Amino acid sequence: MTADQVWQFFLSGLTTGGTYALIAxxxxxxxxxxxxxxxAQGEFVMLGGMIAAASMAAWDLPLWLAALIAIAIxxxxxxxxxxAAIRPxxxxxxxxxIIITIGASIFxxxxxxxxxxxxxxxxxxxxxxxxxVMLGAAITPQSLWVLGATLVSAVxxxxxxxYTVVGKAMRACAINAHAAQLCGIELSRMVSWSFGLAAAIxxxxxxxxxxxxxxxxxxxxxxxxxxFVAAIIGGMGNSLGAIVGGLVLGVxxxxxAGLISSQYKDAIAFIILIIVLLVRPSGILGREGGED
Amino acid sequence: xxxxxxxxxxxxxxxxxxxxxxxxxxCPQQEETADPAPAAVEPVTxxxxxxxxxxxxxxxxxxxxxxxxxxxxxxLEKYINENGxxxxxxxxVIVRDTKGLExxxxxxxxxxxxxxxxxxxxxxxxxxxxxxxxDYVEQAEVALISCAAARAITDPVKKWVFQVAPGDADAVxxxxxxxxxxxxxxxxxxxxxxxxxxxxxxxxxxxxxAHSIEIVATEEYADTDTDMTTQLTRIAGTDAQAVVCWxxxxxxxxxxxxxxxxxxxxxxxxxxGVANARFIEAAGEHADGVIMPAAKLIVLDQLPEDEPQLAxxxxxxxxxxAEYEREPDHYGGHAWDALHIVVNAIERAGxxxxxxxxxxxxxxxxxxxxxxGIFTYGADNHYGLSPDSFAMVTIENGxxxxxx
Numbered sequence: 001m002t003a004d005q006v007w008q009f010f011l012s013g014l015t016t017g018g019t020y021a022l023i024a025x026x027x028x029x030x031x032x033x034x035x036x037x038x039x040a041q042g043e044f045v046m047l048g049g050m051i052a053a054a055s056m057a058a059w060d061l062p063l064w065l066a067a068l069i070a071i072a073i074x075x076x077x078x079x080x081x082x083x084a085a086i087r088p089x090x091x092x093x094x095x096x097x098i099i100i101t102i103g104a105s106i107f108x109x110x111x112x113x114x115x116x117x118x119x120x121x122x123x124x125x126x127x128x129x130x131x132x133v134m135l136g137a138a139i140t141p142q143s144l145w146v147l148g149a150t151l152v153s154a155v156x157x158x159x160x161x162x163y164t165v166v167g168k169a170m171r172a173c174a175i176n177a178h179a180a181q182l183c184g185i186e187l188s189r190m191v192s193w194s195f196g197l198a199a200a201i202x203x204x205x206x207x208x209x210x211x212x213x214x215x216x217x218x219x220x221x222x223x224x225x226x227x228f229v230a231a232i233i234g235g236m237g238n239s240l241g242a243i244v245g246g247l248v249l250g251v252x253x254x255x256x257a258g259l260i261s262s263q264y265k266d267a268i269a270f271i272i273l274i275i276v277l278l279v280r281p282s283g284i285l286g287r288e289g290g291e292d
Numbered sequence: 293x294x295x296x297x298x299x300x301x302x303x304x305x306x307x308x309x310x311x312x313x314x315x316x317x318x319c320p321q322q323e324e325t326a327d328p329a330p331a332a333v334e335p336v337t338x339x340x341x342x343x344x345x346x347x348x349x350x351x352x353x354x355x356x357x358x359x360x361x362x363x364x365x366x367x368l369e370k371y372i373n374e375n376g377x378x379x380x381x382x383x384x385v386i387v388r389d390t391k392g393l394e395x396x397x398x399x400x401x402x403x404x405x406x407x408x409x410x411x412x413x414x415x416x417x418x419x420x421x422x423x424x425x426x427d428y429v430e431q432a433e434v435a436l437i438s439c440a441a442a443r444a445i446t447d448p449v450k451k452w453v454f455q456v457a458p459g460d461a462d463a464v465x466x467x468x469x470x471x472x473x474x475x476x477x478x479x480x481x482x483x484x485x486x487x488x489x490x491x492x493x494x495x496x497x498x499x500x501x502a503h504s505i506e507i508v509a510t511e512e513y514a515d516t517d518t519d520m521t522t523q524l525t526r527i528a529g530t531d532a533q534a535v536v537c538w539x540x541x542x543x544x545x546x547x548x549x550x551x552x553x554x555x556x557x558x559x560x561x562x563x564x565g566v567a568n569a570r571f572i573e574a575a576g577e578h579a580d581g582v583i584m585p586a587a588k589l590i591v592l593d594q595l596p597e598d599e600p601q602l603a604x605x606x607x608x609x610x611x612x613x614a615e616y617e618r619e620p621d622h623y624g625g626h627a628w629d630a631l632h633i634v635v636n637a638i639e640r641a642g643x644x645x646x647x648x649x650x651x652x653x654x655x656x657x658x659x660x661x662x663x664x665g666i667f668t669y670g671a672d673n674h675y676g677l678s679p680d681s682f683a684m685v686t687i688e689n690g691x692x693x694x695x696x
Binding site: 012015037095098122214223232254263277281 | 301302303304305306352353354355485511512513514516517518519521522523525526528529541542545546549552553555570572574576577578681
């Protein structure tokens with residue numbers, strides 16, 4: 001195994017990891033505000049890519065407009081999901097809410113396959129397909145778009161949570177919903193915000209990913225799963241952790257597949273998940289101890 | 293609000309997710325209701341209609357196979373009845389949607405045999421659903437002509453089960469023979485880690501030594517993978533002269549793109565499973581130069597004049613385009629072949645023949661010129677095709693090109 005190859009594995013892993021990180025951010029967002037793990041997050045990603053691809057194909061729209069439409073519609077889907085499925089069950093235990101999100105994801109996926117059919121839809125890369133060669137390893141320009149989108153989304157989320165009233169209120173609800181309500185924070189509104197935001201971030205992920213994975217009704221499941229693993233590795237509810245978790249997962253997967261065997265690629269992700277849950281359930285950057 | 297300890301909570305979440313995923317595996321991914329069975333046309337005579345069952349994955353993950361198959365069968369049914377039916381009797385093709393699911397296929401097969409009392413069944417579309425109904429049709433003693441490609445369907449031979457789709461073994465043999473002619477002897481394999489890819493990998497490994505092919509790398513990918521450059525980097529580090537990818541769906545297109553990203557110059561061979569327009573669309577400019585065995589229908593306009601299947605291929609193409617105003621594909625061709633073989637067998641056995649006589653007549657099929665090749669069944673051969681059924685094709689500027 002030459003150093004060149006290892007470097008290529010690392011770079012490939014980083015680009016895949018960027019994807020996981022972006023999806024993990026969505027998990028973190030809803031977890032932060034509600035304590036719920038939203039398994040429909042992967043479907044937001046699918047919807048973003050699918051709506052963008054379909055509207056570009058159907059009406060010949062420019063990319064930016066299709067992207068805006070996709071983000072808007074997906075956000076509405078996120079809000080509707082909250083109103084229609086989560087809010088009526090808001091007094092139920094978290095585990096019940098998680099099961100509701102799984103149901104929602106099956107529903108969204110099924111609806112998508114009826115609307116758009118089962119075939120994949122290719123999407124043009126944003127800035128060409130000519131690979132960029134860095135120190136002997138190749139990376140596609142689209143991968144840089146993914147990494148860039150991850151970075152921008154993470155910074156935006158950090159700003160929202162640290163500096164805006166809404167963001168602070170959302171954090172308060174996560175730490176102690178009851179106390180937050182006593183302070184005059186309307187819990188249901190914060191939950192709506194978090195679902196809307198998470199759906200928007202999911203849509204962004206789906207749009208920048210579409211040229212790499214192609215848009216298809218069923219891509220949400222596996223991407224959601226890897227994003228979830230990344231969120232746990234980094235520490236659920238921690239935005240920086242989501243990014244670190246995603247990148248670490250992507251790189252370890254690629255190195256494992258490259259240096260050991262590609263037959264164990266997916267197994268590696270889940271072995272890492274089990275190890276993290278056993279050794280450090282709060283994640284790499286999570287707060288130590290299970291205080292809530 | 294009730295809260296679990298954080299670690300417990302995460303573990304619970306993982307457990308729920310796992311259960312959810314397992315449930316997903318068995319759930320129909322698409323609940324669209326099947327199109328109703330085609331409306332019966334006016335009976336040609338007063339005689340009882342001749343009923344033939346059809347099991348196709350019209351909806352669900354296999355719908356890209358089942359849809360053209362259903363359309364072709366419906367088209368043929370109409371054509372036969374407009375031309376006097378079978379010996380003056382109306383032919384009824386009763387289509388049931390398997391949704392690509394084993395359980396649905398079995399239920400539908402039972403319904404066709406026990407309620408509709410069909411004489412023979414064509415389909416199912418996919419290997420999994422076919423294997424799920426094989427035991428039942430053997431026991432119920434109804435002939436089944438599967439449209440799926442797995443060799444296990446008719447190897448070993450089962451009395452009541454036949455096959456019309458050219459199989460992996462022949463596709464691999466065709467590729468290896470071509471490599472021999474081109475002087476390629478060291479290959480790297482990159483195969484899907486599930487169903488179709490596993491079957492292909494087995495054939496690629498088993499047949500290698502007979503063709504003096506040395507396998508220098510064996511890599512795998514999951515069909516949900518979004519990046520192939522890791523596996524391809526490993527392959528690039530070997531002295532392989534060609535890459536053979538075996539899989540279906542969009543992943544083979546990602547392999548083609550990944551080779552472009554890494555600027556790999558060795559040729560890429562794909563299986564017959566991606567010989568459709570979607571592959572070209574998905575792989576974009578990276579589709580150019582990819583070599584694969586394919587059904588002859590795809591290069592219809594380039595076939596030589598002396599191609600024995602030419603006239604029949606043109607007939608199907610013309611009929612399908614006139615009926616549906618789109619191009620037919622080789623999946624529809626499987627339904628064409630299966631239905632023709634059954635109808636021809638009934639013609640030979642007589643319209644009053646029972647299931648056993650029809651099965652025997654199907655087994656007696658000899659030299660039937662179809663879409664998938666020229667079929668000759670026998671008591672020890674329910675597969676009926678040879679490697680010549682495939683044409684070797686490549687892609688040039690996004691167009692299929694027959695390799696002479």
